[in-house]
Amino acid sequence: MKESFFIETRRILGLILLIISIALLLSFIKSISFSPSGFSGILGSQPAGKTEAAPLPSSFSPSDSGLTNLSSQSSPPHVPIFFVEGLNNETNHLRLFTAYQYANGVWVEEEGDYADKPSPTPGRITRFRVTPIATFPKHIPVPTYTIFNTADAGYEADTMSFLVENYSMPYMGVAVSFDYSENALRDDEKYRKYTEMRFYGAEEIKKLTLKVTKDAKTDYEKIKAIELFLEKNYEYDPTATFGEHPVYEFLFVKKAGICKHFASAFVAMARSIGLPARAVVGYLAKPVSYNQTVFQDQAHMWAEVMMENGWMEVDPTPTWNMKKIPTSTEITFIESELRTGMNFTLKGVVKAKAAETGRPSGFVEIYITPDKNIRGDLIGLLPVENGIFQGELPVPDLAGEYHVLAHYTGSLVYKESWSDPVVRIYRPTKIDAAIPRISTGKLTISGMLIDHNGTPLDDEIKVYVDGFLLHTVSTTNGSFNISLELGRGVHEVKLRYEGHDFRLPAEVTGKVEVGEVEVKLTNITAIRGEVWESGGVVRFNGKGLSTSVIIQTEFGKAESYATAGNFSFRMWVEKAQNVQLGKQKATIVLPEINYSTEVQIFVKSRVKLDVKADGKLEVRIYDDSGNPAEGFVKVGNQRKYAKGFAVFQEYEGDSVYFEGNEKYLPASKEIPKPFPFWIFIIPAPVAAYLVTRMLKERRSFLEFVYDEPPIYEPGEEIAVRIINGGEGVVRAILAGKAGFKENEQEVKPLGLEEKELEVKLTLSEGDYLLRAERLVEGKVVEVKTMELRIMPYSEGIAEIFSRFVEDVGRKREINLENLTAREILEMLGVGGAFDEQTGKQVKQRVIDLFEGAKYGRIDIGRKELKKFWEIVNALRRELNV
Numbered sequence: 001m002k003e004s005f006f007i008e009t010r011r012i013l014g015l016i017l018l019i020i021s022i023a024l025l026l027s028f029i030k031s032i033s034f035s036p037s038g039f040s041g042i043l044g045s046q047p048a049g050k051t052e053a054a055p056l057p058s059s060f061s062p063s064d065s066g067l068t069n070l071s072s073q074s075s076p077p078h079v080p081i082f083f084v085e086g087l088n089n090e091t092n093h094l095r096l097f098t099a100y101q102y103a104n105g106v107w108v109e110e111e112g113d114y115a116d117k118p119s120p121t122p123g124r125i126t127r128f129r130v131t132p133i134a135t136f137p138k139h140i141p142v143p144t145y146t147i148f149n150t151a152d153a154g155y156e157a158d159t160m161s162f163l164v165e166n167y168s169m170p171y172m173g174v175a176v177s178f179d180y181s182e183n184a185l186r187d188d189e190k191y192r193k194y195t196e197m198r199f200y201g202a203e204e205i206k207k208l209t210l211k212v213t214k215d216a217k218t219d220y221e222k223i224k225a226i227e228l229f230l231e232k233n234y235e236y237d238p239t240a241t242f243g244e245h246p247v248y249e250f251l252f253v254k255k256a257g258i259c260k261h262f263a264s265a266f267v268a269m270a271r272s273i274g275l276p277a278r279a280v281v282g283y284l285a286k287p288v289s290y291n292q293t294v295f296q297d298q299a300h301m302w303a304e305v306m307m308e309n310g311w312m313e314v315d316p317t318p319t320w321n322m323k324k325i326p327t328s329t330e331i332t333f334i335e336s337e338l339r340t341g342m343n344f345t346l347k348g349v350v351k352a353k354a355a356e357t358g359r360p361s362g363f364v365e366i367y368i369t370p371d372k373n374i375r376g377d378l379i380g381l382l383p384v385e386n387g388i389f390q391g392e393l394p395v396p397d398l399a400g401e402y403h404v405l406a407h408y409t410g411s412l413v414y415k416e417s418w419s420d421p422v423v424r425i426y427r428p429t430k431i432d433a434a435i436p437r438i439s440t441g442k443l444t445i446s447g448m449l450i451d452h453n454g455t456p457l458d459d460e461i462k463v464y465v466d467g468f469l470l471h472t473v474s475t476t477n478g479s480f481n482i483s484l485e486l487g488r489g490v491h492e493v494k495l496r497y498e499g500h501d502f503r504l505p506a507e508v509t510g511k512v513e514v515g516e517v518e519v520k521l522t523n524i525t526a527i528r529g530e531v532w533e534s535g536g537v538v539r540f541n542g543k544g545l546s547t548s549v550i551i552q553t554e555f556g557k558a559e560s561y562a563t564a565g566n567f568s569f570r571m572w573v574e575k576a577q578n579v580q581l582g583k584q585k586a587t588i589v590l591p592e593i594n595y596s597t598e599v600q601i602f603v604k605s606r607v608k609l610d611v612k613a614d615g616k617l618e619v620r621i622y623d624d625s626g627n628p629a630e631g632f633v634k635v636g637n638q639r640k641y642a643k644g645f646a647v648f649q650e651y652e653g654d655s656v657y658f659e660g661n662e663k664y665l666p667a668s669k670e671i672p673k674p675f676p677f678w679i680f681i682i683p684a685p686v687a688a689y690l691v692t693r694m695l696k697e698r699r700s701f702l703e704f705v706y707d708e709p710p711i712y713e714p715g716e717e718i719a720v721r722i723i724n725g726g727e728g729v730v731r732a733i734l735a736g737k738a739g740f741k742e743n744e745q746e747v748k749p750l751g752l753e754e755k756e757l758e759v760k761l762t763l764s765e766g767d768y769l770l771r772a773e774r775l776v777e778g779k780v781v782e783v784k785t786m787e788l789r790i791m792p793y794s795e796g797i798a799e800i801f802s803r804f805v806e807d808v809g810r811k812r813e814i815n816l817e818n819l820t821a822r823e824i825l826e827m828l829g830v831g832g833a834f835d836e837q838t839g840k841q842v843k844q845r846v847i848d849l850f851e852g853a854k855y856g857r858i859d860i861g862r863k864e865l866k867k868f869w870e871i872v873n874a875l876r877r878e879l880n881v
Contacts, residue, residue: 067260067281067301070246071105074258075238075413076297077362077384079134081283082141084294086128089287090177093280093302093313094141094294098159100194100278102264105246107279114154114163118147121310123176131170133293140164141283141294142173144304144313149173160311181308184219184275191306194276199268200245204252206272219275223305223314226269230262230316238320238413239357258412259284262317263301276306280313297412326353327360329408329417338395339504340427341452346382347390348419350408359387360414367405368396372420375405384408397453399427399502426504428452431461433480435493435510436593438540440517443484444594449475449497449506457503464494486514515541517595519588524601526555527665529575529624535568538590550589553601555579573603575624581605581663602662605629609669611656617648617671619656623664632659635671701726702772702784709869711789711796713862718761718788720770728776729754734761735769763790793860794853797868801850804872807881821850830875846871 066074084094099107123145130141140151140162151171153162185191199205212229216222237256242249247268250261263279270277284300286292302315333347350360362384369376380393389406403420410416433447449457456478463471463482473480484493491512499505518539526532538545544565551558551569558569573579581603589596605623612618621629621644628644636653640646653671660666705721712718724730732750750759759770767789774782789799805824809816816824825843849868852858875881 067299068099068107068109069105070107070260070264071242071244073239073241074260075361075411076299078410078412078416079296079363079381080293081132081134081296081298082136082294083131083133083291084128084141084285085291086126086289087143087285087287087292088126088289090124091126091128091143091175092285092287093144093282093300093315094285095144095161095280095282096139096141097161097282098278098280098304100196102198102267102279105242105244107264107281109281110159110278112156112159112161114156114161116155116157118149118155119157121145121147121176121178123178126175126177127172128175129170129172132168135166135168136164137166138164140167140171143175143177144311145177146173146175178310180220180310180312182218182220183308184223185306185308186274186276191276194278194306195271195274197268197271199247199271201248201252202272204248205268208251209269209272212269213273219305219307222273223270223275223312226266227314227316230266231318234262234265234318236262236318236320259317260301263303263315266303266314266316270303270305277314278304280304284315297410324410324415325357325360325413327351327408327410327414327417328353329364329406329419331404331406331419331421333390334404334421334423336423338423338425340395340397340399340425342395342428343392344395345390346393346404346406348388348406350384350387350389350414350417352387352414358413360408360411361385361387362411362414363409364389365405365407365409366393367407368398368402368425369405370400370402372403372405375407376403395425397427398425400425424502426502428504429457429497429499429506431495431497431506431508433495433508435495435508436512437510438513438515438517438545438593439486440595441486441488441514443486443493443512445482445484445493445495447480447495448478449480450478451503459497459500459503462496462498464492464496466492486512488514490514513541517545517590517593517597518542519590519597519599521586521588521599521601524599526553526571526573526601526603528573528579528581528603528605530573532571532573533568534571535566536562536588537565538562538567539565545590547590547592550591552587552589554584555603579603581623583662604660604663604665607631607658607660607664607667609656609658609667611669611671613671617651617656619646619648620644621646621658621667629658629664631661631664633657634659700782700784702730702774702782704770704772704784704786706786707862707866709796709800709865710787711791711793711799711865712763713793714765714790715762718763720759720761720786722757722759722772724753724755724757724774726774726782728774728781730757731773731775732757732759733771733773735771736766761788763788765790793862793865794856796865797849797853797860800865800869800872801846804876804881807876808879811879811881821847828875828879830878842871842875846875 066072098110100110101108126143128143140153142149142162144160146160146162149162149171150173151162151164151167151169153164153167155162209226213222213225216225233255234250235256236258238258240254240256240258242254242257242261246261247264250257251265267277267279280302282300283294283298285294285298302313302317304311304313327350329348329350331346331348333345335344338344346366348364350364352358352360364382364384365378366380366382367376367378377396379396380391382389382391401422401424404423406419408417429449429451431447431449433445435445436443449459449461451457456475458475458478461473461475461480462469463473465484465486470484471482473482482495491514492509493512494507494509496507497505519536521534521536523534538547538549545562546564547562549560549562549567551560551571553571555573556571558571560567560569584601584603585598586601587596587598607629608622610620610622617635619633619642621631621633621642623629630643631641633640633642633646634657635648635651638648638651640648655668655670658664658667701724703723703725705723706719722730722732729752731752734750751757767787769785770788771783771785773780789796791799801821805816808828816827819827825846830843830846846868849864853860858864
């Protein structure tokens with residue numbers, strides 16, 4: 001009794017210590033320093049040298065290795081799947097999933113809802129890290145009894161598996177290991193399914209197992225006896241083939257196979273004597289702590305037996321001493337000349353040295369190298385199926401003579417091998433230049449000589465005209481300029497680069513028609529301060545030309561496109577003194593044919609005439625900037641030259657006409673007539689009646705009387721009197737600021753009186769409208785509204801100042817945004833007058849109240865709000881806002 005109590009107490013204390021240690025571990029898990037993981041190509045033997053990262057297939061799974069199907073032959077390729085570090089001889093079996101159902105030679109993955117959380121388990125702690133190379137499509141590899149990991153994965157406690165979907169991120173984890181009890185767990189109904197015996201030849205398997213375990217006294221000894229029996233009496237042979245009953249054939253006929261046959265045979269033998277067992281699929285890594293690469297041909301199957309204190313791993317597969325089958329690799333098709341930046345087709349075969357040993361599968365690495373003894377640059381990875389591989393691969397950015405190395409990486413059964421044909425790689429080049437399709441005779445061609453990457457090349461370019469070599473020009477940093485003079489007619493111009501040092505030739509050819517270009521503008525007058533709308537025609541050899549058109553002037557630039565010779569454009573002419581009036585030159589450029597010409601235009605100003613007729617006639621002439629304008633002024637038959645002013649002592653006519661010139665547009669104005677004072681003979685009583693009636697109709701009889709400003713704090717009582725100075729009765733209605741809508745809850749009637757109505761309100765924070773209506777005989781004849789703003793007084797001061805700033809900015813057309821209150825008042829010139837109550841300048845008083853409210857420096861009550869309101873209204877009057 002005491003002994004069992006002591007054992008139980010020790011277990012509880014051990015569990016508590018484990019939980020504490022895990023908590024401490026998780027607190028500094030981010031500081032764990034793992035050795036860096038790197039990957040160069042796919043690891044193999046000779047030849048050695050530089051390697052690059054392999055373009056691996058997107059994902060692998062154990063089904064690629066055929067582990068769950070015992071009748072199929074398995075020869076997984078030697079390609080890397082992931083890096084792992086931190087393992088030992090208790091954690092180097094990295095599980096993916098488990099299987100307990102076996103039917104027709106196939107293991108079925110054990111399912112679950114993956115909604116559990118790993119729980120602390122007493123034992124020896126191991127930290128590990130996994131860095132994927134290929135994507136894990138469904139499960140991540142972890143040691144048995146992994147109690148923590150950083151991957152975003154679901155967890156199933158019964159299988160101790162982690163579920164993912166196309167996972168490729170590194171993750172860290174913690175696993176525990178412990179010593180197992182002597183006895184298997186037999187009497188738990190939950191684990192009875194792991195004793196189901198559905199293997200062919202069950203009786204023979206049981207007899208064999210009883211014979212193997214006859215001397216074992218405990219379940220643990222039976223397990224070890226079965227494990228040792230399989231290791232010592234059966235051979236590891238990846239070439240072994242099986243029929244309909246692979247477990248029976250393995251045990252009693254072939255007596256040779258691979259891991260899946262050894263593990264399956266162990267499960268069958270354990271179950272035959274009532275031990276709960278299942279198969280586990282995953283990878284077998286080396287039991288080392290340093291970083292290692294795990295390959296696809298390390299996919300593995302082992303077994304587990306349920307003991308009283310947990311699932312115990314059992315791996316009956318012996319060490320494989322069989323030599324791999326030699327192979328030969330041959331590239332059967334590849335082009336002898338390749339082009340940088342393009343793809344090429346490669347085909348080949350991998351053969352076993354002995355024909356009867358099958359056709360290899362797996363992957364072939366393709367390298368390009370100047371020396372076949374150096375691996376060089378890895379450019380692709382091609383699958384091998386039934387000994388054949390082929391694919392499209394990119395040509396690297398190289399030039400010269402190179403070896404193409406095809407490296408078969410080997411597999412579980414087959415050795416690696418190499419092939420190395422020679423190819424020549426050329427860099428494509430390009431002459432980046434445009435040959436104009438038309439020209440006036442003097443032709444300039446500019447461009448660049450570049451390779452396929454756009455890198456400038458320094459070399460020679462030959463210039464041919466009508467088939468004859470005319471010039472040879474050298475490029476500088478890839479650039480060149482060619483000047484040609486051609487006679488009228490059509491010519492063929494060709495630029496050719498002959499190629500050099502594995503650079504391919506390049507050329508560009510074009511037809512050039514030489515003739516005359518004519519350009520005209522339809523409107524040559526631009527008005528200062530307005531949009532210049534114009535157009536024009538472009539002709540080549542008398543025919544309309546379709547081309548881009550650029551118009552450049554002293555005051556701006558416009559772009560257009562001529563269609564069949566016609567084009568139009570709009571250009572703004574600034575109203576500024578630096579835009580000179582009078583004659584100017586406009587440059588018209590046709591960039592597609594490298595042509596430009598100048599045309600004459602006029603920039604003019606509109607003029608304003610001030611005419612005064614008082615016995616004599618005085619005329620003043622101003623331009624658009626208010627400066628005097630010169631030109632001839634005509635009244636009737638009289639014509640005078642005026643420098644901004646002209647006087648006519650005697651004149652005949654009804655209008656003044658300014659003739660305009662190169663700088664100014666024409667203008668005219670009628671001569672003013674004397675005022676018709678006879679209009680005042682209209683009877684005064686009629687006029688008085690009309691005016692009185694108009695004023696009466698416009699007069700308002702409703703008046704609001706309240707404590708200004710109409711800003712109140714939430715919960716404060718508000719008193720408003722509405723006085724009716726006219727006929728009828730007055731009615732009050734309260735609504736939200738959205739407005740008054742019939743039959744809506746936000747509209748609240750407040751009362752009805754004949755001459756005076758007093759309204760008392762207590763409102764929550766928000767904006768409201770109070771409406772007064774004057775009704776005569778039940779009809780609304782007058783309406784008046786006022787706005788009520790309910791907010792803290794500190795916000796009320798900010799609201800008053802904000803509206804003041806908006807009104808000033810709008811009135812004076814200035815931008816006051818992003819300025820402080822002090823900067824705004826200084827800009828407006830506020831500050832001289834004093835506040836009699838405080839003795840402070842108005843500017844300082846406004847700043848004190850505004851900043852005190854904004855930053856909470858002072859308590860703001862209604863007294864301070866009213867004072868701020870009065871000061872700001874005085875400023876409004878002073879600034880006429």
